[in-house]
Amino acid sequence: MTKSFFSSPRITTTFLLLVLLAFLFNLNFDAFRAGAQAPQVVGEGQLGFLPKWVTPTTFPPTATNLSVNQPPFCLVPDPVAFFSWDFSDPDPWDSQSSYQVQVDNNSNFSSPEHDSARISSPSGNYATPQGTLSYNTTYYWQLKVWDQQNNDSGWIADSSFTTPLHRYPSVDFIWGPLGPAQGEEVRFFDRSTCYDADGQCDSWVWAFQDGNPSSSTRQNATTTFGSTGQKTVTIEVNDSDGFSCQAIDTINVRLPLPDWKEILPP
Numbered sequence: 001m002t003k004s005f006f007s008s009p010r011i012t013t014t015f016l017l018l019v020l021l022a023f024l025f026n027l028n029f030d031a032f033r034a035g036a037q038a039p040q041v042v043g044e045g046q047l048g049f050l051p052k053w054v055t056p057t058t059f060p061p062t063a064t065n066l067s068v069n070q071p072p073f074c075l076v077p078d079p080v081a082f083f084s085w086d087f088s089d090p091d092p093w094d095s096q097s098s099y100q101v102q103v104d105n106n107s108n109f110s111s112p113e114h115d116s117a118r119i120s121s122p123s124g125n126y127a128t129p130q131g132t133l134s135y136n137t138t139y140y141w142q143l144k145v146w147d148q149q150n151n152d153s154g155w156i157a158d159s160s161f162t163t164p165l166h167r168y169p170s171v172d173f174i175w176g177p178l179g180p181a182q183g184e185e186v187r188f189f190d191r192s193t194c195y196d197a198d199g200q201c202d203s204w205v206w207a208f209q210d211g212n213p214s215s216s217t218r219q220n221a222t223t224t225f226g227s228t229g230q231k232t233v234t235i236e237v238n239d240s241d242g243f244s245c246q247a248i249d250t251i252n253v254r255l256p257l258p259d260w261k262e263i264l265p266p
Contacts, residue, residue, distance in 0.1 A: 059090040060151040063124075063143055066158040074171075074245035079133040079163040083126045087145055094147045096122045103128060103141045107160070113139070118146070138162045167195040169237045171247040181256040182228050188221045192247075194239040207234040225253045 063085040071080055081103070087096040098121060103114040114132045133139065142157040172191040180186045194201040206216040209232040211223035225231050231253050236246040 058094070058147075058149045058151060060153055061087060061089040061094065061096070061145055061147040062153045063145050063156050064088050066143060066156065068141060068158065068161045070161070070163070073164055073168040073243075076130065077167065077170075078130050079135060079137075080130065081128045081133060081139070081141070081161060083141060083143070085124050085143055085145075087122075087124060089147050091147070091149075094149065096124070096145055097148050097150070098146045099123075099126070100144045101126045101141060102155075103132070103139050105137055105139055107140045107157075109140070109142060109155075133163055135163050135167060136165050164243070165241060166243075168243045169194045169201060169239055169245045171235060171237045171245045173233075173235050173247060173249070175233070175251065179252055179254055180225065181254050182226065183224055183256060185222055185224050186251070188223075188233065188235075190219045190235065190237070192235075192237045194237065194243075196239040196241050196243070198240065200240075201237050202240050203238040205236040207232075209233070225251075228253045228255050 065084075065086045067084050069082045069084075071082065073079070083101055089095070098118050099116075100118045101114075101116040102109055102112040104110070104112045114128055116126060119126075138160050139162070140157065140160045142155045143153075144155050145153045170193045172193075173188055174191060175186055175188045177184070177186065188206065190201070190204060192201055192204075193199075201219075204217060204219050204221075206218075206221045206223075208214050208216075208223045208225070210226050211231070211233075212226055213223055216223070229252070231251045232248060233251060234246055234248045236244055238244040
């Protein structure tokens with residue numbers, strides 16, 4: 001009688017064991033391949049290289065290099081503050097998801113003068129809106145940042161800053177005639193406003209491109225231009241507290257009209 005290959009119990013057991021080992025190897029290989037992907041955030045508190053039922057330990061972020069700057073006040077009518085910081089997180093794959101800035105004239109922030117609320121942004125910069133801050137006031141500011149796992153840094157306070165004593169001069173001027181000819185006298189009239197204690201501007205410095213004279217320290221000045229074309233005129237105005245701003249404009253100087261003389265016929 002011809003015997004089957006599988007008729008031996010030993011051979012049958014060995015074959016089944018090989019099939020089982022091959023199945024287990026294939027299962028483990030698939031699991032390893034799926035788990036060997038690069039770390040990536042797949043959800044709050046979960047990382048891509050860990051099973052979803054494993055919650056990794058993450059650390060809260062912080063912020064460093066906090067700084068505050070105030071822009072040139074000739075450009076804005078009200079005080080403005082620009083804040084900046086660098087986000088830092090012990091988890092090297094993590095990044096900033098949002099931030100919040102508070103500004104107050106009390107260091108305990110009992111009633112913030114300005115609160116940005118939580119802003120979803122990776123930016124490390126923030127500016128107070130126009131009309132938020134007052135002149136001649138000391139302010140304090142604090143910052144809170146969040147990472148992608150929704151961990152927050154807690155409040156991080158920086159040093160105080162003080163806004164200027166008052167608004168800087170608002171500089172303006174007019175002139176006539178509007179389109180002067182080469183060599184024609186042009187009169188300039190200061191229309192500036194100063195905001196110091198007496199509300200009066202204290203000094204003026206004019207500069208005239210190709211003008212004669214080329215400069216003046218009078219409040220209202222005159223000059224003539226020695227050539228045609230676009231000419232730049234600059235005025236700098238100062239108040240009693242040393243606050244100064246300037247304004248620049250251009251004048252189109254034309255050729256003079258030709259002289260003519262009426263000649264009667266003979």
